[in-house]
Amino acid sequence: MRSGFRLLLLATFLLMAACASNQQEEVLPEETYYDNARSAMRSGNFNEAERNLDFLETYYPFGRYAEQAQLDLIYSRYQNLDLEGARAAADRFLRLNPQSEHADYAMYMRGLASYNLDLSLAARYFPIDPSERAPGEQLQAFRDFSELLNRYPGSEYAPDARQRMVAVRNRMAALEIHAAQYYIKREAYVAANNRARYVVENFSTTPSVETALIILAETYQFMDLKKAANDAIQLLALNYPDSDAFDDEMKFQPSLLNREDRSLSSVVTFGLMGDE
Numbered sequence: 119m120r121s122g123f124r125l126l127l128l129a130t131f132l133l134m135a136a137c138a139s140n141q142q143e144e145v146l147p148e149e150t151y152y153d154n155a156r157s158a159m160r161s162g163n164f165n166e167a168e169r170n171l172d173f174l175e176t177y178y179p180f181g182r183y184a185e186q187a188q189l190d191l192i193y194s195r196y197q198n199l200d201l202e203g204a205r206a207a208a209d210r211f212l213r214l215n216p217q218s219e220h221a222d223y224a225m226y227m228r229g230l231a232s233y234n235l236d237l238s239l240a241a242r243y244f245p246i247d248p249s250e251r252a253p254g255e256q257l258q259a260f261r262d263f264s265e266l267l268n269r270y271p272g273s274e275y276a277p278d279a280r281q282r283m284v285a286v287r288n289r290m291a292a293l294e295i296h297a298a299q300y301y302i303k304r305e306a307y308v309a310a311n312n313r314a315r316y317v318v319e320n321f322s323t324t325p326s327v328e329t330a331l332i333i334l335a336e337t338y339q340f341m342d343l344k345k346a347a348n349d350a351i352q353l354l355a356l357n358y359p360d361s362d363a364f365d366d367e368m369k370f371q372p373s374l375l376n377r378e379d380r381s382l383s384s385v386v387t388f389g390l391m392g393d394e
Contacts, residue, residue: 145177152183155190164197185211189220192227205231222266226275229262233282260286291321295329302333302374311337318353328358335363336372 151174158167171191174183188211195204208228212221235255263279263286270276298313314333317326331354338347351370354361365371 146173148174148178148181148183151177152187155187155194159190159194164194168194168198185215185218185220188214189223192224196227196231201231201235204228205235222270222273222275225262225266225270226273226279229259229266229279229282232256232259232262233286235259256286256289287321288324288326291317291324291326291330294321295326295333298330298333307337307340307375311341328354328361331358332361332363333374335370336375339372340375 151170155167155170155174158164158170168191171187171194174181174187175191178184188207192204192207192211195201195207205228208224208231211218211224212228215221215224218224232255260283263283266273266279267276267283273279294313294317298310298317301307301310301313310333314330314337317324317330318334321327331350335347335350335354338344338350354363354370355368359368363370363373
């Protein structure tokens with residue numbers, strides 16, 4: 119009985135303390151929250167900026183600083199590495215202010231958040247090649263930047279968005295090459311050929327095309343598809359005459375594939391079952 123009474127008393131005390139705390143919380147003028155947030159942003163204290171912007175949105179959702187506060191919240195969350203929060207804030211801004219003159223900025227920041235979302239905090243401190251990571255949010259970033267360019271081609275953010283779209287394509291092409299090289303290690307040359315062909319057909323302007331053509335040439339040679347192999351070699355010579363795949367006399371020198379006698383079943387099963 120005494121134990122139960124003590125628990126009840128403690129719960130009552132905590133409830134009263136919480137109510138007293140809420141009653142003591144003073145709501146500041148709208149301009150004060152805004153000035154505090156801007157001051158914090160200028161000093162690089164984005165946690166404090168975000169706190170004041172949250173208060174501003176809570177107490178003055180339709181005030182004179184509402185639109186700018188929403189934009190500042192996107193930026194503050196991005197600087198705090200809250201990339202998902204920054205993207206959510208950008209989505210909210212675009213939903214509430216579809217005709218805003220700053221819509222292009224919100225779209226750009228949304229794309230920027232997606233662009234960096236795959237690069238986790240760990241990747242900032244460890245040597246992780248972004249091209250070896252699953253594309254994840256890269257496709258979303260590409261779509262965000264593409265929407266920005268379609269709707270606001272003259273935006274001041276358009277040039278950077280365009281460059282980042284190029285970077286996304288380069289990353290995705292490099293990812294396909296990593297997959298092809300993995301299949302080569304598994305002696306799954308049909309699968310490696312498919313990946314390399316995908317790069318040539320869909321990412322023809324990326325730096326990965328040279329490696330893709332080399333993989334195509336060697337895998338076609340392995341599969342005894344002489345015409346296809348020669349076509350790949352000719353394309354390689356035409357576009358990359360200085361490629362290391364050629365000797366001084368421009369003769370193609372295969373070097374990627376491990377030449378071993380393998381059963382047809384091993385090729386068909388992508389090397390996952392072996393020849394045992």
